[in-house]
Amino acid sequence: MHAHAAHHPALQHQFQTMSQQKESAVLGMWAFLLTEVLFFGGLFMAYMLYRTWYHDAFVLASTSITIFWGLLNTVVLIGSSLTMALAVRSAQINQRKATVMWLIATMVLGTVFLGVKVIEYADKFEHHHVPGPEYAFIEPGHEPIFELGPHGRELLERNSAESLNRTTQIFFSLYFTMTGLHALHMIIGIGLMCVITWMAWKGRFSSEYYTPVEMSGLYWHFVDIVWIFLFPLLYLIDRS
Amino acid sequence: MLHILGRRALSVGRLTALSATMQLRHGLLAMSGHVTSLKVYIGIFLTLMFLTGVTVAVAYVNLGQLNKVVALGIATFKASLVVWYFMHVKYQSRLTKLVVVSGFFFLAILLGLTMVDYGSREWVNPPASLQ
Incomplete structure (x- = not known):
């Protein structure tokens, strides 16, 4: 018997063992994810700097966003990370149907997240909170359309409506860029998972080979991590 | 023979x-x-949910500069749990662990040094010849 005859069909010729092949895949995926960390990192940098420069505008603009939708989406997305982890686990222990089921659950939760995002974006358009010529945050002499705590009211009163209408646009520009790019990553993730689910359904994975499930899991968890930072930074700056 | x-x-x-x-x-x-046990995965999920609740509650308390520190501290801890358990870095080789940590190290340089630059620009008055 020649050793090659018993090779797993998924083992590429440049690797000696399946574990070596998997370790290379994990390392390569992390190298990619770290470029993504720095990609989003640049935006977080811009956010930090502008938040320091236009503190009051950032607090007030953040307070105008409804916490409920952001909180719901946080629960949905962290829940989808759990179902993704369970999909990988099912593949590891040879449970084909459970793998498919958990992957579908992850895609459903991802779609719910995007649906909530659509509701939120529509709300911003309706209230003229989208940067551009139609933008209007505070009408001079009018009450704001959102609830403010005593500290928020203090900040509102020490800034003119005119300056807030200028500076809060910076917050919303970052809001749309960051959540938009995050949503784009989720759309790519769901597309990726469609392929992986089909492969899982066809019985391509087993405890000996489930690398594609694990890799798409890494991608999905990364997208979850970005949201873990976006939620407090965009929705929860200061509600007091 | x-x-x-x-x-x-x-x-x-x-x-x-x-x-x-x-x-x-x-x-x-x-x-x-x-293969991570179900108990661990569900435990991590519940911890993440609990910390989400804490971070929302803290936003309603005025802690001044500390609000930022607490919110980022909780988010970093949550992200670490996801990296360590959901992304299985705990069970990867030392090489992979080193690569992951080095990536976040470079993120810290990006954020830290840029903020130090902007934060300290007003500390010095350049000589008249440079203004």
């Missing part, structure tokens, strides 16, 4: 084949990787 040599050659051949199979099997078994 020839007969005995032939048998010996055969058994050596068998041993080689056997050791190759064992090596292969070892590789395959290692492939299945660490």
Whole structure:
């Protein structure tokens, strides 16, 4: 018997063992994810700097966003990370149907997240909170359309409506860029998972080979991590 | 004599084949990787949910500069749990762990040094010849 005859069909010729092949895949995926960390990192940098420069505008603009939708989406997305982890686990222990089921659950939760995002974006358009010529945050002499705590009211009163209408646009520009790019990553993730689910359904994975499930899991968890930072930074700056 | 040599050659051949199979099997078994228990996954999920609740509650309390620190501290801890358990870095090789940590180290340089730059620009008055 020649050793090659018993090779797993998924083992590429440049690797000696399946574990070596998997370790290379994990390392390569992390190298990619770290470029993504720095990609989003640049935006977080811009956010930090502008938040320091236009503190009051950032607090007030953040307070105008409804916490409920952001909180719901946080629960949905962290829940989808759990179902993704369970999909990988099912593949590891040879449970084909459970793998498919958990992957579908992850895609459903991802779609719910995007649906909530659509509701939120529509709300911003309706209230003229989208940067551009139609933008209007505070009408001079009018009450704001959102609830403010005593500290928020203090900040509102020490800034003119005119300056807030200028500076809060910076917050919303970052809001749309960051959540938009995050949503784009989720759309790519769901597309990726469609392929992986089909492969899982066809019985391509087993405890000996489930690398594609694990890799798409890494991608999905990364997208979850970005949201873990976006939620407090965009929705929860200061509600007091 | 020839007969005995032939048998010996055969058994050596068998041993080689056997050791190759064992090596292969070892590789395959290692492939299945660490299977995290359901209890751990659900425990991590519940911890993440709890910390989400805490971070929302803290936003309603005015802690001044500390609000930022608490919110980012909780988010970093949550992200670490996801990286360590959901992304299985806990069970990866030292090389992978080192690469992951180095990536976040460079993120810290990006954020830290840029903020130090902007934060300290007003500390010095450039000489008139440079203004």
